[in-house]
Amino acid sequence: MDKRIKWGIVALIGIGLIGLAIHTFVPRTNDELAEVEQQKPTTTKKNSLNVNAQIIKPHLLTDKLFVSGKLIPDEEVDLSFETSGKIVDIFFTEGTFVNKGQLLAKVNDRQLQAQLDRLEAQMPLAEDRVFRQNALLQRDAVSKEAYEQVKTELATLNADIENVKASIELTELRAPFDGVIGLRQVSTGAYASPSVVVAKLTRITPLKVEFAVPERYARQIRKGANLSFKVEGKLDAYQAQVYATESSIDPSTHTLNVRAIYPNKQGELLPGRYASIELSQNEIKDAIAIPSEAIVPEMGQNKVFVYRNGLAQPVDVEIGIRTEAEVQILRGLAIGDTILTTGTLQLRTGMPVILDNIN
Structure with a gap:
């Protein structure tokens, strides 16, 4: 091969290598970097937090518990008899209203009734004795002691009659007050005692x-x-x-x-x-109260973020009473302040915020 041709090929290769080196090391425009630079303002906007806010106004605050x-x-009582005996009658209907004194149930009192009849049968004779002895005493025909004796016998008979009547009353179960009687716990023929509950009475x-x-x-x-x-x-x-x-x-x-x-x-x-x-x-007039979700507890203190010149700024507050939805602020805020009510856990001092809604 001709030497001139060889040298021509070598020269071409050398020129190619020089061109490649120049293309590699010469600075050129970075399209990706340019795109990032164009998006810088957008990134700054995304660093802002969209929040809701509330302007503090005085209002009536009611302390509720x-x-x-x-x-x-x-009133409520378990009904039972004061004496013992067989239940012979039940006079109430379960779940109904009964009046005070109404007879509800009764136990056997035949023996007591027989005693009462016997004592009452003795009354006419006892009263007649007192009458006759009093007449004789007026004529001094009998001693005063004899008159007092028959008089005492009459009083004793009356006392016995009252005692038997009281015992008969114990065999009757009556409503102690107006109310609704509950479910019956016994039946006719059952043996009742003070420990047996017949029913519950409720007012x-x-x-x-x-x-x-x-x-x-x-x-x-x-x-x-x-x-x-x-x-x-x-x-x-x-x-x-x-x-x-x-x-x-x-x-x-x-x-x-x-x-x-x-x-x-x-x-x-x-x-x-x-x-x-x-x-x-208590009712507190012109109170400063904010939603409870606006309070941020931190290290034993309470703080609230307020809106100032487009930024979130924390303020330490002293709280008072709490209601179901609000907290009273005693110190740290003033009427007219704008507090941030959402995103409180994401907020940081000086963070840019965008107000979506202001109440």
Whole structure:
């Protein structure tokens, strides 16, 4: 091969290598980097947090206490005889209303009735003896001791009659108060004694609402205080009034037992049900109160994030009473401040925020 051709090929190869080196090491535009640079403002926007806010306004704040309780009857008793004997009659129908003094059941009193008949048969003769002895005494025909003797015999006979009548009354079971009588526990022919329960008698008009409050509220619960309560399965709230409190704090639970009265005129509620009770305490005018979700507990302190110049800034606050949805702020916030109510766990000092909704 001609030397000139060889040198020409070598020259071409050398030129190619030089061109490749220049292409490799000369700086060129980075399209990906340029794209990132163009997106920088968007990234900064994404670092902002969308939140809801609320402007603090003064309003009436009612301190409410929520506790659980139960409905108990106004009066309730297990009915039983005061004497022993065979039940001969039952006069009530289970689950019906009975009046005070109504005869409900009776045990055998035949022997007592026979004693009563015998004693009452002696009364005319005993009274006649007293009458005749008194007439003789007026004429000094008998001694005063003889007159006093027959008079004492008459008084003893009367006492025996009253004693037998009292024993007969013990064989009768009567309603001690108006109420609804429950299920019968005995039958005619059964042997009754003071330990045998015949039925339960309950007065459900009115009803009592029994509950306990923490000891710190003990001084605030007064006779006449109004409350409302709800029971499961009922949408309506019922109104009751406190009529009595226990005389001391329960040392085991550190609570005060309280009872309220509910008329229950229609008998729509039955005793034994659980009740969710709401007690209204003090009313605070022009209070600063914020939603409880705006409070951020941190290291034993409470803080709230406020909106200032587009940034979230934490403020230490001192809280007062709590209601079902709000917390009273005693120190740290002022009327007109804008507090952040959502995203509180994600917020950091100075973080940019975008307000989606302001109440």
